[in-house]
Amino acid sequence: MTETAAPQPAPAGASAWLTVDAGAIADNVAELVRRAAPAQVMAVVKADAYGHGLATGARAALAGGANWLGVAQLSEALALRAAGVQAPLLTWIYPPQADLAAAVEADVDVTVGSAWNLEAVVAVARALGRPARVQAKVDTGLGRGGVLTDWPEFTVALARAVAEGAVEVTGTWSHFAWADAPTHPTVRAQEQRFVEAVAELEAAGVDPGLRHLANSAATLTNPGAHFDMVRPGLAVYGLSPVPDLGSPAHFGLREAMRVTARLTQVKRARAGQGVSYGHEYTTPRDTVLGLVPLGYSDGIPRHAGNRGPVQVGGRRLTVAGRVCMDQVMLDLGPDFDGAPGDEVVVLGRGADGEPTAQDWADAAGTINYEIVTRMSPRLPRVVVGGDR
Numbered sequence: 433m434t435e436t437a438a439p440q441p442a443p444a445g446a447s448a449w450l451t452v453d454a455g456a457i458a459d460n461v462a463e464l465v466r467r468a469a470p471a472q473v474m475a476v477v478k479a480d481a482y483g484h485g486l487a488t489g490a491r492a493a494l495a496g497g498a499n500w501l502g503v504a505q506l507s508e509a510l511a512l513r514a515a516g517v518q519a520p521l522l523t524w525i526y527p528p529q530a531d532l533a534a535a536v537e538a539d540v541d542v543t544v545g546s547a548w549n550l551e552a553v554v555a556v557a558r559a560l561g562r563p564a565r566v567q568a569k570v571d572t573g574l575g576r577g578g579v580l581t582d583w584p585e586f587t588v589a590l591a592r593a594v595a596e597g598a599v600e601v602t603g604t605w606s607h608f609a610w611a612d613a614p615t616h617p618t619v620r621a622q623e624q625r626f627v628e629a630v631a632e633l634e635a636a637g638v639d640p641g642l643r644h645l646a647n648s649a650a651t652l653t654n655p656g657a658h659f660d661m662v663r664p665g666l667a668v669y670g671l672s673p674v675p676d677l678g679s680p681a682h683f684g685l686r687e688a689m690r691v692t693a694r695l696t697q698v699k700r701a702r703a704g705q706g707v708s709y710g711h712e713y714t715t716p717r718d719t720v721l722g723l724v725p726l727g728y729s730d731g732i733p734r735h736a737g738n739r740g741p742v743q744v745g746g747r748r749l750t751v752a753g754r755v756c757m758d759q760v761m762l763d764l765g766p767d768f769d770g771a772p773g774d775e776v777v778v779l780g781r782g783a784d785g786e787p788t789a790q791d792w793a794d795a796a797g798t799i800n801y802e803i804v805t806r807m808s809p810r811l812p813r814v815v816v817g818g819d820r
């Protein structure tokens with residue numbers, strides 16, 4: 433067992449809480465900066481910084497050396513500005529009803545990945561009498577956001593908007609479909625299409641600005657895809673985007689999230705006692721049951737009944753029976769000598785022997801991304817390790 437980064441304070445009286453190690457986020461970003469150099473790093477802090485807290489994640493990433501921040505929703509970008517975060521900031525999701533004037537006035541770089549995106553941003557820039565900072569998004573094969581078949585027409589329209597002074601192009605980017613399988617043929621094909629699309633933009637007379645394509649998986653496994661900037665999200669929080677290729681520690685990263693609960697009940701049960709809804713677990717012998725006050729409404733996947741791992745007093749146990757809305761049960765074994773109030777680590781740092789988000793993902797048949805991003809706001813957040 434290695435040492436944990438910081439003492440783990442608990443909010444007084446809480447049943448369960450989520451600890452965010454800001455020092456781990458900063459160190460992870462510093463590692464990504466080192467791997468990406470000379471390319472810049474845009475730390476992706478969408479979805480409440482993958483459940484770690486939007487402003488906490490953003491500040492820690494900047495402390496670690498991130499050059500840019502990236503968010504999905506425009507509302508997240510505006511929330512960061514409202515929190516006083518001044519770093520360059522890119523957004524890529526907004527509807528036609530969005531307040532793009534607020535984005536331009538807040539110096540948020542707006543992704544233009546369709547004709548209507550560009551028209552809307554140009555209209556706002558004209559109305560404000562100042563250029564909007566935009567980044568062009570080409571769909572190189574993911575089949576999701578970005579300009580797909582209309583790239584030639586789009587480059588002409590973008591050139592016109594630049595010439596008019598309505599927009600400044602700060603970057604050109606795309607996103608992989610199979611970055612987590614670095615040898616998949618689509619990876620090379622998307623890289624080639626990206627290079628070609630950038631050349632087409634230049635041929636139309638537009639400086640593409642920063643070219644970026646790599647998410648966490650490509651940042652860690654595919655240096656050929658780094659271009660001028662990388663755009664990692666998951667790795668910032670110390671999770672592996674390619675668990676089959678390497679653990680967080682293998683990539684020089686450490687998990688920033690720990691979820692802890694306190695046992696609220698400890699009681700004896702006889703052999704043959706059905707446990708939790710549907711009695712999907714039955715005690716095989718006389719034993720001690722423990723109640724953990726965390727359930728699916730807190731973000732514990734219901735699919736992980738009878739499979740999800742926890743740690744009690746240094747011992748690894750598995751959830752007994754179904755996950756309920758607010759609680760899960762444990763079979764603590766006949767010799768358990770703990771008591772209500774004892775801490776249960778639900779997920780944390782693999783290198784310290786704790787159950788991980790990856791373990792929960794395996795138990796629930798999902799990916800580690802979903803485990804950390806679905807942790808409920810009901811869980812109080814405690815930030816540690818800010819001054820690394």
Ligand SMILES: *Cc1c(COP(=O)(O)O)cnc(C)c1O
Nearest residue numbers: 476607647648649663664665666
């Ligand atoms: C979420 C996201 C990222 C980060 O992806 P990770 O796999 O978490 O590194 C990068 N770019 C875009 C467009 C995204 O939506």
